[in-house]
Amino acid sequence: MRDFVWFIPLLPLASSVLLMIASSRLTRRSVALLGVGSVGLAAVLTGAVALEFLSDSTPVEVTLWTWMKIDSLAPRISFYIDGLTLVMMCVITGVGFLIHLFSSEFMQDDDSYARYFAYLNMFIAAMLILVLADNLLLLYLGWEGVGVCSYLLVGFWYRDSANGRAARKAFIVTRIGDTAMLIGLLLLLTELGTLNIRTLMQVASEQWSIGDSLPTIACLLLLGGAIGKSAQFPLHTWLPDAMAGPTPVSALIHAATMVTAGVYLIARTHDLFLLSPSAMHTVAFIGIATSLMAAGTALVQSDIKRILAYSTISQIGYMFLALGVGAWTAGVFHLMTHAFFKALLFLGSGAIIHCLHHEHNIFKMGGLRTRMPITFWSFLIGSAALAALPMTAGFFSKDLILLQAYQRPDFGPWLWGAGLLGALITAIYSFRLVFIVFFGDAKTEPDREIGWQMALPLTVLCALSIIGGYFSLPLADVFPLVNAEHPPHWVEIISISVPLLGVFLAYIGFYGQRPRIDSWTKTPLVQRVGQFLRSGWRLDEVFDRIAVKPYYNLANALQNEPIDRFYEAIVRLNQAIHRHLSATQSGRMRWYITSMMVGLIATLGVAMKIAPGAI
């Protein structure tokens, strides 16, 4: 079975191609069947592979063909399955299938139904290739592939330029990271002579020792790719804008799968990162800093999807923190649980948006608890998991991260403390959302309740968001063991209680004492801070000023080809000479004779000036 693992990415890919070619000839029903079915089948196959893997957990490698072979460079189109890959595949196909199903209803009224599923299927295929790749070049193929699909899907409603802008931003910002990663690949290939991940890790640990500068550079370059794709500081600014895409897309790409590719990359190359403590620290600090910053921003947003987007950035920050402190398993674990509950939240918000005539502003919602009960419950469960309330999936994973961070020597407690602060804010903003949207007075009437294609995924994800924490991941063979020394009890108690405190604060602020808080937020200082946070710490503005504007100015300066000025000058010079010389051709004979005379004298002068040395 596992030898045919290439069939799994092929299914959605083939379906995607089919959808593109035959888009005009397929009915909506068959499009949905094809689009959803292919991913469903892929999910089933993945499940089969996973079951097989449980009984026999030796990693498998399937080589299809050699991509290109020049001298020693011989990357292959080859897949490799181990525990980590399998976890990722399950998440991708599983959550992917649910979201496809959800989409089939969500996108019902859209003209470009087939195009949507074509893109979405292609995304699944690319993402599967990314995680299945046994060498970094193939991984990069998937990596860029998902980037393109993300671009296509963010800009899916292409006739609105704002969507296009968001899509471009998403692609280009991640491309900056990707380029760093590609340079990293070049470095690794040049230094170590291979891109096969396992060989690479082996050679790296043989050839380099801990603390060398080369592994640090390589790690930082790979990290560049990771922070771009995973929307970490400072390349995170694309993600909130990427919410311009259809909501299921945000759920699939910008919450559950693609944005966690960076986490996967670092986890996949953890041996390399282990060679460079400073790179690890960087990962951890970027993670925690992003986490706090995004959480703070999420607190003041009013667009439901942007809140979730910032929360995604923040949660991935946690994963980075985990990776940075060497808690690989915890990081991947959180990746999975996050995929469940964040997909849930996004789909929930999608349901709301779907039913509220594309309303995004949470302050125009309210009281939806009774009108959309399924959505309410799923949103509640999702938020609980996001806030890491005890017994939810998010609790287990986040707790694991915080505890392992705490155990980190030197600044471990600091990281833990910061993580806790983040957790507190997370709890506040997630329940702020719940309270504002589902409680209070209704401001907009939903025109319908969701159908089964939307309800089913929500339900399943609800279940996963709760029980996901009890899964045990087959990662023992993949990652080195971390010392599982138990931290002091008070640490754990605080870790558990902080989110609860957050929920309480949210309750006071956004439900119980809403008016008082409202008046408080009207003060200028808070306004200004709020403004600052809302704008995402003004980072967009900064980038605009230091990069985008100058680049555009430069482009405008080059629009009319400044180099041509030089050639034009030559042309003008020649023309001027021509004009002046033409003026000498006056048609007057006397003038002609004068010219001859001058010529005669000049010739005589040159001829007689130099003594005849030749004789």
Place this chain on the structure above:
Amino acid sequence: MNSDQLLVLSPIISLSLTALILMIQASIKRDHRIAWWISTLGLLTTLLSIYSASNFSQDVGPLLKVDAWGLWFSALLIFCALITLALSRDIFHTQADTKEEYYLLLILSTLGAVVLVQAAHTASLLLGMELMGIALYAMIAFPKSGDLPLEAAVKYLVLSACASAMLLFGFALLYGATGDLSFAGMGAKAASGYLNNPLLVLAGAAIVLAGMGFKLSLVPFHMWTPDVYQGAPTAVTTFLATLSKGAMFVAMVRLILDGQLYRYESLMNALSVVAVASMLVGNWLALRQQQIKRLIAYSSTAHFGYLLVAIIALPHLGDTQQLGRAAISFYLVAYIVTTLAALTVIANVGGEEDSDMQAFDGLFWRHPAQAITLAVAMLSFAGIPLTAGFMGKFYLITLTLNAQLWLLLGTLMIGSAIAIYYYLRVIFTMSAEPHQLNKGSPTVLGWRNPVALLLMLAVLAIGSWPQPLIDLIGRL
């Protein structure tokens, strides 16, 4: 005078006889068709006589030096005269007055040119040059209609006479310094340390070259060229541009080689200055010229500038001396054939007076054969491969490289680069979609179409299969 000498003089004799017959014919029956046929037959006979003379080459007295080189160029010049004849026939057909004198003038002028290319002596040079020139004045002024021919003729007469005076004065100085009037004698005596007044030699030679520079329209003696080219009937322009200039250039080469003028470095420097100026100014002047005949005139200035480079390179060549002479010959042939082709089409399309570029608008669509001929000619002028001009340029660059004349090489390249623009402009004009304004297809008269095609084929043949010509020139 032995029989061999008579044989080698047969071309000159044949031409003179033709002139005589023409005069007699005029007195019997004035009919220009007959005159035309007599001239044509006379020229063909001359060609034959050149062929028969080509096996003998020797000096005839001190005046003429009949060698293979001279004979070859005589043949070429007579070919030019034949083309001119072909073009003239149709031009003067249409005019009411009888025009037989024209053919007489043409034959006389050709005779002058043939003498000129074989001249080895000041006197023969003077006679050849003046015979050629004076007949030309009349030919230029021949059309009765329009003011331009007259203006051109007067200008050409005065300026040319002035140049002749310069030339003669220069020779007088040379004679004063050396005491010999034949080129070879002058060279030998000047070189053998016989002279005590080097400045006189230099001054004389410089003035002579300046006078010749006028005839070749080298800068700064070039100013008459566009006016005369434009004002003269196109057939006469053709004659002037090819036959007159070609003959004078051959004479100049003879003078410089036989008179050993190349030994004087400063003289060569002066020539270099003239060459550089000609290459640049000629091309610059042509750059945006709207009258196509003026354009050809300016381009001829540039081309003779290129040719001058070959002469200047001669003393620097060392063991590749032969290459130098071959280059000159080849380039001259290429230039003459190309010019003939271009002017034939211009005569065809532009008619006699109107040589404005507008007349060529969309010629490709109106008359493809003519347009392609002109395009090929332009490409040949520009030195694009597969045309005669390219092989000429090929020779020239090889030569300049061998002589290591970097300044001249650089100028040559700059000049060629500028030239591409205006040659291409002609082609572009022809490729435009024809305006409604434009009057159908040009009135292509009898002979000219095949003549144009023939010349185009010649240009292409020389460019794509140059080996026969190279062999021929190598044997000279």
Place this chain on the structure above:
Amino acid sequence: MQELVVPLNHVLLVSTLLFCIGMLGLMIRRNIIFILMSLEVMLNASALAFIAAGAHWGQPDGQVMFMLILSVAAAEVAVGLGLVLQVQRRFKTLDMDDADRMRG
């Protein structure tokens, strides 16, 4: 050889002067008749130089050249005067500065 009373250089100087006068005439006169006369002066300047040189070298060649130049000059002037008639008839003037229809 040095039978010449006046040194060659002096004669040459004179003929140069003549030549220059002719040339100057060409440059400053506008009437075509005067232009032709100036031309004649120039041609004669060179003829004089030939004669002097011939005398200097004791050769007849100089004088032969003189004869040739004379005939050439005559021919030139003959054609020239013919053209002058035409010019007068067509342009109604002999001022050559007016003959500038072609330029550029």
Place this chain on the structure above:
Amino acid sequence: MVMLNLLLILLAGGFLALLCERIDKSLPRIVALAVIIAALIYLITSISGLSALNALQASTPSDPSSWFMHFKTPWIPAFGIHIELALDGISLLMILLTLLLGAVAVSASWTDIQYRQGVFEANLLWTLAGVLGVFMALDLFLFFLFWEIMLIPMYFMIAIWGHENRGYAAMKFFIFTQASGLLMLVAILALVAVNREVTGVYTFSYFDLLQTKMDETTAYWLMLGFFISFVVKLPGFPFHTWLPDAHTQAPTAGSVILAGILLKTGAYGLIRFAVPLFPDASMHFAPVAMLLGIVGIIYGAIAALSQTDFKRLVAYSSVSHMGFILLGVYAWNTLALQGAIMQMIAHGFSTAALFMIAGALQERLHTRDMREMGGLWQQMPRMGAVAMFFIIAALGLPGLGNFVAEFLILLGVFQINEWMAVAGAMGLITGAVYSLILMQRSFQGQPNTHSDKLPLADFGPREMLTMSLMMIALIALGLYPQPILDVSQTALGGLLDSTALGITQ
């Protein structure tokens, strides 16, 4: 003989197309297509029997007998000029590309050219013949001849069937390439002269001139002569300014040929002549050349961004992509050279397709100004999807040919100089910026009030067939480039060896 026949087929085909216009106005394009396909079939049947090719036998640059094909017959003995044609791996690939894109160009001219289609197709075929000649001629005289001659029909294609500013563009194109060609002519003749001083015979044969010994300064100057000429054609910064004009003004088929094939002759010249003839000088010069390549990559990409003309933008993208080739060639190792060759092929397809799309837009909207486009996907979904594919290919999506090329180039360069590779990699970012803007302004974004109302025909079967061929080609190149790599490797190995000898001396 095969090579000569190939040229003759195209030349004669041109005349045939010219003549059959009289019979029927729509006949020439069919004839042209048939001729190209015939040439393609002829070539393929002839090479399929070559044992050297089947065995992928490596060729030595200086030994013509080791090449796939070699043909030599005297032409101008006085100067040792021969009609010498030869075929090795690189030439073979380039010829195949030329013929394929030639067919694409005919397809592009199918309805685009209304005025005197016979003459147009003739010019097209003659251009192809000239380009084939460039790729096969191994006598430097003959090479130069083809190099110059191929420009003339191309010039006519721009000057006659071009757009509003065609005169200027055609002139600029011709003067740039001719003026730089003069430099090459001088360099060739000087090389021959130097060789003659040593050996005493005139020869223009590549195989003889390859071993010419000369002092460093001479070599340097001569190398520059070749270099400038090739870089103008490539075009590399700062000689690229003819390209945006020529591409923009040329008719669609002209742009396809120009971008797809003609630019490659410059790259081919660098690989075949500029470096191998003067290995030492080239190696000294390499940093400068690579720097020019990098500047070209970045400059082209930035300038592309601000263009409002669809074709102009694509033209600048070509400048950027050709920068990669320059960078790769002067890295002069297997990887970078393989990348450069790959880039020639991949860029050929991707850009040709983009120009065809531009042409299709112009045919329908009568403008190339992107300010008058927008949201066209809705009206023409097939065209939009195709455009998206090629734009994504152009920005270097892995799995498509362009990525393989750029990756190999960057990898090769990285082994020579890390910083150059890093700078070159910036082109991937800048490339993404302009590519996406192109898509945004034309097929996506706010619909233009004017164009939105027009009834626009989507791509028809002919266009889709052409496009799918190129898409399949790009995907094949991207996922399984090995056959191409193998074929070019047969030539590259020997080339690298021969120049390596030069360096150690």
